[in-house]
Amino acid sequence: MFLAEGYKSVVEFIDSSYQVEGIYHTAPFDPKMLNLSRNINLYAISATEMQKISGLKTPQDVIAVIAIPQWPKPGNNNLKEKFSIVLDGVQDPGNMGTIIRTADWFGITDIICSTDTVDAYNPKVVQASMGSLSRVRVHYTELATALPKMNLPVFGAMLDGGVIYKTDFGNEGLLLMGNEGNGIRPGLQKLITVAVTIPRVGKAESLNVGIATALFCSE
Amino acid sequence: MFLAEGYKSVVEFIDSSYQVEGIYHTAPFDPKMLNLSRNINLYAISATEMQKISGLKTPQDVIAVIAIPQWPKPGNNNLKEKFSIVLDGVQDPGNMGTIIRTADWFGITDIICSTDTVDAYNPKVVQASMGSLSRVRVHYTELATALPKMNLPVFGAMLDGGVIYKTDFGNEGLLLMGNEGNGIRPGLQKLITVAVTIPRVGKAESLNVGIATALFCSE
Numbered sequence: 001m002f003l004a005e006g007y008k009s010v011v012e013f014i015d016s017s018y019q020v021e022g023i024y025h026t027a028p029f030d031p032k033m034l035n036l037s038r039n040i041n042l043y044a045i046s047a048t049e050m051q052k053i054s055g056l057k058t059p060q061d062v063i064a065v066i067a068i069p070q071w072p073k074p075g076n077n078n079l080k081e082k083f084s085i086v087l088d089g090v091q092d093p094g095n096m097g098t099i100i101r102t103a104d105w106f107g108i109t110d111i112i113c114s115t116d117t118v119d120a121y122n123p124k125v126v127q128a129s130m131g132s133l134s135r136v137r138v139h140y141t142e143l144a145t146a147l148p149k150m151n152l153p154v155f156g157a158m159l160d161g162g163v164i165y166k167t168d169f170g171n172e173g174l175l176l177m178g179n180e181g182n183g184i185r186p187g188l189q190k191l192i193t194v195a196v197t198i199p200r201v202g203k204a205e206s207l208n209v210g211i212a213t214a215l216f217c218s219e
Numbered sequence: 220m221f222l223a224e225g226y227k228s229v230v231e232f233i234d235s236s237y238q239v240e241g242i243y244h245t246a247p248f249d250p251k252m253l254n255l256s257r258n259i260n261l262y263a264i265s266a267t268e269m270q271k272i273s274g275l276k277t278p279q280d281v282i283a284v285i286a287i288p289q290w291p292k293p294g295n296n297n298l299k300e301k302f303s304i305v306l307d308g309v310q311d312p313g314n315m316g317t318i319i320r321t322a323d324w325f326g327i328t329d330i331i332c333s334t335d336t337v338d339a340y341n342p343k344v345v346q347a348s349m350g351s352l353s354r355v356r357v358h359y360t361e362l363a364t365a366l367p368k369m370n371l372p373v374f375g376a377m378l379d380g381g382v383i384y385k386t387d388f389g390n391e392g393l394l395l396m397g398n399e400g401n402g403i404r405p406g407l408q409k410l411i412t413v414a415v416t417i418p419r420v421g422k423a424e425s426l427n428v429g430i431a432t433a434l435f436c437s438e
Contacts, residue, residue: 094313098427107420132423198437201326204351208317211433214426218417218434 002068002121003053004131006060007033012131014038019067026050029061055123068121071137074112076151081172083217084110086154087117088143088188089179090209096120097128098210099177104132106217112139112146112174144187150174153193156184157212161195164219175216180209221287221340222272223352225279226252231350233257238286245269248280274342287340290356293331295370300391302436303329305373306336307362307407308398309428315339316347317429318396323351325436331358331365331393363406369393372412375403376431380414383438394435399428 001021004013007029014020014034022041025031031042050059072078085103090096096118103111111120118125120138129136147154153173176192178184184192198207198215207215220240223232226248233239233253241260244250250261269278291297304322309315315337322330330339337344339357348355366373372392395411397403403411417426417434426434 098430101423101427102430104421104423105417105419105426109421130424135422198324200324202323202328203354204320204323205349207324207433208320208429210427211317211321211430214430214433215437218437 001065002126003055003123004064004066004126004133005054005056005062005123006127007062009126009131010034010062010064012134013064013066014040016134018069018134021065021067023062023064024050024053025062031062034062056127069137071139074110074137074139074141074146075149079110079150079152079172079174083108083169083172084112084174085213085217086143086147086174086176087111087113088176088184089114089182090117090177091180092209093118093122093124094128095180095208095210096122097125097130097133099213100125100129100136100138101132102210102214102217103136104129108136108217110137110139112141112143114143115140144191147174147188147191154191155194155196155216156189156192157216158184158189158192158195158197161197164196164198164215167194167196167219169219175213177209177213177216220284221345222274222342223283223285223345223350224273224275224281224342225346226281228345228350229253229281229283231353232283232285233259235353237288237353240284240286242281242283243269243272244281250281253281275346288356290358293329293356293358293360293365294368298329298369298371298391298393302327302388302391303331303393304432304436305362305366305393305395306330306332307395307403308333308401309336309396310399311428312337312341312343313347314399314427314429315341316344316349316352318432319344319348319355319357320351321429321433321436322355323348327355327436329356329358331360331362333362334359363410366393366407366410373410374413374415374435375408375411376435377403377408377411377414377416380416383415383417383434386413386415386438388438394432396428396432396435
């Protein structure tokens with residue numbers, strides 16, 4: 001199970017295919033606002049109880065307990081003729097949440113993560129994804145064995161690749177982004193079919209991985 | 220004064236025009252690593268003292284106390300023939316830090332903020348900027364009176380503007396980004412000369428402001 005906190009986020013999961021197991025709210029919140037068409041258990045709780053449940057410093061007045069979904073395994077059959085994001089060891093929950101939100105903006109429906117990537121159901125990730133987690137499938141798998149089977153071009157974010165603005169992305173592929181500090185691990189670098197670079201004009205050592213992912217999605 | 224924490228960040232400020240007032244380090248850290256060419260006061264302190272000074276949960280072994288700089292007022296004389304970022308009420312320190320880092324990557328040297336924008340010298344902003352604050356000038360001013368005097372095109376991030384990929388940005392201008400929840404306030408919207416939109420393909424309600432800023436910089 002995982003938690004979604006706050007009215008907006010809760011509503012987005014209610015309107016999704018996710019299995020909402022229960023909704024907990026404090027007294028001032030009127031559950032009619034949720035417009036429940038599904039039969040979901042509602043529990044009125046005290047502010048102290050909400051404080052104990054919440055992962056936020058300032059808890060909101062409604063929280064949902066939701067089952068972690070099991071998605072069909074990502075593969076060549078369901079990733080063809082579209083773009084998906086692949087994350088190799090992204091660690092920061094804020095980055096992960098922003099990447100999910102950005103994917104949703106650009107209509108990307110699948111994010112495939114190495115097993116050591118931060119948990120997408122971590123409360124901070126759910127919060128930062130702003131409800132977009134309800135529309136984006138996040139998978140965890142052994143990338144080194146899974147990627148070759150997908151039989152798709154792998155566009156890897158590297159510091160020494162071709163200029164992103166001149167890259168022909170075609171109409172399908174995997175956008176492979178690396179860990180915040182170390183980038184893409186060597187074992188995966190060799191699976192890259194097109195190394196792509198966001199040209200640097202100034203002096204920052206690197207771009208934030210959420211920013212780099214967004215620029216890939218945009219291009 | 221403000222604090223820069225950690226070896227990398229401290230070194231970037233030492234190598235900048237900033238006035239470093241003092242450097243505090245715990246015992247295992249060797250100040251020779253700093254390669255000080257300037258005469259800066261060094262203080263060896265205990266881990267407990269570092270814990271008290273630091274704004275981080277896990278303090279690093281070196282911290283610098285630096286004077287907040289006074290930059291020349293941004294205006295038409297020093298913003299011509301380049302792009303600058305204008306922030307109207309951005310609140311989140313992580314977003315602010317990422318925007319500074321992104322500006323630095325794209326060679327943007329000036330960020331002009333409304334007076335209610337988060338303080339760029341907030342420890343969380345300094346941390347998220349990854350040293351880029353040492354190379355980017357952040358100004359605070361009353362935007363409604365300052366912007367017209369700059370006599371530059373104002374490209375405003377709006378939900379109903381022209382498509383960003385078809386926008387002719389020319390060779391100078393201000394990239395105006397709004398608050399996380401409310402966007403650009405109405406009083407400033409009327410100063411926009413070109414309203415620009417990042418087209419949405421999926422269903423996310425909005426993009427993170429750091430992401431949107433990066434896409435503007437990239438274009």
